[in-house]
Each structure stands twice: as C-alpha cells, then as structure tokens.
Amino acid sequence: MTIRKTSETVDRNRRLLLLGTAAMGIAATGAASLLPSQVAAAPLGDAIRPFHVHVPEEQLVDLRRRIAATRWPDQETVDDGSQGPQLAKFQEIIRYWGTGYDWRKVEARLNALPMFLTQIDGIDIHFIHVKSRHPNALPLIVTHGWPGSVIEQLNVIDPLTNPTAHGGQAEDAFDLVIPSMPGFGFSGRPNDKGWNPDRIARAWAELMKRLGYSRYVAQGGDWGSPVSSAMARQAPAGLLGVHLNLPATLPPDVAMALAGGSPAPEGLSAKERAAFDSLDVFYKKHRAYGVIMGTRPQTIGYALTDSPVGLAAWILDHNNGEPARLLDRDDVLDDITLYWLTNTATSAARIYWETAGQSVILSAAQKTSEISLPVAITVFPGEVYRAPETWARRAYRNLVYFNEVDKGGHFAAWEQPELFSQEIRAAFRPLCQP
Numbered sequence: 001m002t003i004r005k006t007s008e009t010v011d012r013n014r015r016l017l018l019l020g021t022a023a024m025g026i027a028a029t030g031a032a033s034l035l036p037s038q039v040a041a042a043p044l045g046d047a048i049r050p051f052h053v054h055v056p057e058e059q060l061v062d063l064r065r066r067i068a069a070t071r072w073p074d075q076e077t078v079d080d081g082s083q084g085p086q087l088a089k090f091q092e093i094i095r096y097w098g099t100g101y102d103w104r105k106v107e108a109r110l111n112a113l114p115m116f117l118t119q120i121d122g123i124d125i126h127f128i129h130v131k132s133r134h135p136n137a138l139p140l141i142v143t144h145g146w147p148g149s150v151i152e153q154l155n156v157i158d159p160l161t162n163p164t165a166h167g168g169q170a171e172d173a174f175d176l177v178i179p180s181m182p183g184f185g186f187s188g189r190p191n192d193k194g195w196n197p198d199r200i201a202r203a204w205a206e207l208m209k210r211l212g213y214s215r216y217v218a219q220g221g222d223w224g225s226p227v228s229s230a231m232a233r234q235a236p237a238g239l240l241g242v243h244l245n246l247p248a249t250l251p252p253d254v255a256m257a258l259a260g261g262s263p264a265p266e267g268l269s270a271k272e273r274a275a276f277d278s279l280d281v282f283y284k285k286h287r288a289y290g291v292i293m294g295t296r297p298q299t300i301g302y303a304l305t306d307s308p309v310g311l312a313a314w315i316l317d318h319n320n321g322e323p324a325r326l327l328d329r330d331d332v333l334d335d336i337t338l339y340w341l342t343n344t345a346t347s348a349a350r351i352y353w354e355t356a357g358q359s360v361i362l363s364a365a366q367k368t369s370e371i372s373l374p375v376a377i378t379v380f381p382g383e384v385y386r387a388p389e390t391w392a393r394r395a396y397r398n399l400v401y402f403n404e405v406d407k408g409g410h411f412a413a414w415e416q417p418e419l420f421s422q423e424i425r426a427a428f429r430p431l432c433q434p
Contacts, residue, residue, distance in 0.1 A: 110154075129178075152413055301346025
C-alpha cells in the first residue's frame with residue numbers, strides 16, 4: 001500500500017497543523033486554506049495525509065446559542081406531515097439537539113477510523129480507508145448522497161471488513177474506501193463549476209489508483225448511484241463492477257408521463273404500475289427540495305447556512321420525512337451537525353444544480369445503455385420507488401444480480417446495515433476471487 005510510504009513524506013509541521021486544525025470547516029479552496037499561506041502554497045502532489053477531527057468548543061457553544069434563539073413559525077394547519085415537519089415533534093428534536101446531544105461521541109468514532117486527505121483535480125478529498133484483516137479482501141469504494149455523508153456508512157464498516165463476525169465468510173471481506181463527495185463534509189468545497197457525477201467518478205478512479213488498487217468494485221445509493229454508474233460507463237482500469245441501491249431504470253415513456261402529470265402508460269405490469277404510482281406521489285409532493293437546489297442553490301443556501309434549525313428541517317423532511325421516521329435521532333443529528341460545522345449546506349446543494357435536468361433515476365439521462373461492466377441492484381422497499389426487475393433488465397444489459405429485500409429505505413446502509421452488508425456480499429461474491 002502507498003499510504004504509509006506517502007504519508008511519511010509529509011512534512012512533520014504540516015501534519016501537526018492538519019491534525020490540529022483541518023476539521024474546523026473546509027474553506028472554499030479546500031483544507032489547505034486552513035494552513036499558513038507559506039505551507040498552503042507548497043505543492044501537495046499525490047500526497048495522502050492523515051486527517052483528524054477536532055471541533056473547537058466555541059463552535060459547539062455557538063450552535064447551541066443559535067438553536068436557543070430560534071424564531072419559530074406558527075403550527076401547521078393539518079394534523080399530519082403533509083406541510084412539512086410538524087411543529088411539536090420537530091421542536092422536541094431541536095430541544096434535544098440544543099441541550100442533550102453530544103457531538104463529541106461521533107467525533108471520537110470518526111477519529112477511531114483511519115482517515116485521510118488527498119488532493120485530486122485541484123480539490124482536497126477526505127476519505128475513510130479501512131482494510132480488512134482477511135487476505136485477498138476485495139477493495140470497495142462506497143459513495144454517499146444528499147443529505148447524507150460518510151456517517152451513512154459507519155455502521156457497515158465492520159460487517160463488510162470483518163464478515164466472519166457478522167454471519168459471513170472470510171472470502172466475503174472488503175477493504176473499504178468511503179470518500180466525502182466534493183462540497184460535502186470534510187472534503188474541499190469546489191470554487192469552480194463542473195463537479196458533476198462524471199467528474200467525481202474520474203476522481204474516485206484516481207483515488208483508487210493512488211491507493212494502489214488494481215482491481216476493485218464500487219457501490220452507491222442516492223447521488224452515489226450516478227457516480228458509481230458513471231464509473232461503470234467510464235470503465236477505468238481495475239473496476240470490476242458496481243452495486244446500486246437507487247438504480248436508473250425509469251424508461252423514457254414513463255418518465256415523460258410523470259413529468260407531464262399524465263396517466264400511466266398502458267400495459268404496465270403490477271410492479272411497474274406500483275413504481276409509477278410511487279414516483280407520481282414523489283414528484284407531486286416530495287420533490288420540491290430537489291427542484292429548488294437544482295435551480296437556486298445559492299438562494300436556499302443563505303437560509304441553510306445561517307439557521308441550524310432551518311438546516312435540520314430541510315434535511316429531516318427528505319423523502320417524506322424519512323430521516324425522522326426511520327433513523328436514530330442521534331445518527332441523523334450527527335449528520336446534520338456535520339453539515340453545520342463544515343458549512344457545506346450550500347456547496348453540497350450545488351450537485352443538484354450541476355445535474356439540473358438529468359434525473360438520477362432516468363435510464364436515458366444516466367446513459368445506462370453504455371454500461372457494459374457487471375451491475376448489481378438491491379431494491380429496498382422504502383426507497384422513493386421500487387425498481388421493477390423488468391425495467392432494470394431493459395436499462396442495464398449486464399445485470400448480474402437483482403434482489404428485492406423486505407426492509408430498509410432510501411438510506412439503506414444507515415437504516416439496515418446488516419442487511420445492506422449481506423446484499424453487498426451476495427452481489428459481489430462472484431467477483432471476489434483474486
């Protein structure tokens with residue numbers, strides 16, 4: 001591996017500065033801007049630098065102060081969540097966030113993992129890199145989405161790297177690489193446009209090459225799905241296949257009907273009609289966040305950056321309030337707090353702007369017909385739609401694995417880590433032989 005050799009070449013003073021200050025919130029030009037100018041100007045090349053999180057206590061005090069000073073709206077005029085997070089329930093979560101929540105727990109959890117920074121395409125990329133103790137483990141790069149982060153994947157690290165402790169076999173082991181997407185979490189915030197899934201995919205291929213992996217697989221849900229799909233289209237040397245849990249299977253005629261608010265096309269099967277109906281509800285009632293961020297990310301960014309409670313409401317309402325319904329309260333607050341402390345609400349939102357008009361789930365938009373590498377799909381019942389196998393096989397010509405499970409939703413790795421890990425093992429098992 002190149003990590004140890006490369007990290008040893010990092011100047012000791014620079015390393016100490018990084019360890020002490022890097023997690024304070026990545027500046028617009030990346031983590032290097034946190035260093036003194038004479039150090040920041042030094043070329044980083046392909047260096048892989050250790051990364052450590054420590055948020056100053058005054059930032060946490062400021063967060064609690066802002067929460068306490070919240071100006072609340074009046075109560076919703078309905079008895080359900082159809083207008084958004086319900087005031088009374090939401091206030092309970094926020095009250096806990098401001099008085100009982102402890103960021104230091106997840107900070108310690110992150111720092112217990114091997115974390116690094118490396119500069120790719122002019123931007124610092126943060127990533128977690130956990131190697132399995134089992135020989136011949138298959139390298140796997142896992143990509144999160146919005147409004148997620150690397151926190152989404154923390155619960156699958158041990159099941160995937162240490163499968164024998166979780167009902168798997170030694171040959172099911174993975175070496176895990178979990179990067180923060182550009183503009184998210186501890187990665188740098190782009191100061192130029194063009195950071196779409198295709199560009200991120202190229203950066204991930206460079207990352208895996210830089211880590212010395214000559215064969216590997218990729219996985220993604222939400223925005224991680226188009227990133228992983230782009231990797232499969234680009235087919236970089238060493239990539240063996242991908243697994244998706246939000247596949248782009250939507251046929252053009254169905255997409256056109258949904259976009260126009262028209263009835264479902266004739267001849268759909270029961271599963272296809274169920275998928276259409278789910279997406280019809282999603283498009284009409286739960287997709288406003290994507291439209292806003294896809295057209296005016298800077299506008300909504302002012303509110304999300306200035307108000308922690310506004311940020312929390314924006315994230316908790318995703319997919320009809322799925323984070324509040326299906327995730328542990330502390331887990332989702334860990335994620336929201338990460339967005340707040342790194343000041344990445346606006347930079348993360350811009351991925352929607354970068355891909356405006358290119359649906360994540362539309363097969364034509366994601367150019368699935370150009371993918372020849374093996375593709376595996378797991379359908380989780382709580383996803384924005386349950387991709388029918390008939391659509392999946394039309395979209396991906398080399399679909400090698402398809403399974404529908406009975407638990408889990410949009411944040412599958414977060415919500416059902418053991419089941420998610422079982423699916424990853426099953427999907428990639430044929431490719432695990434060295």
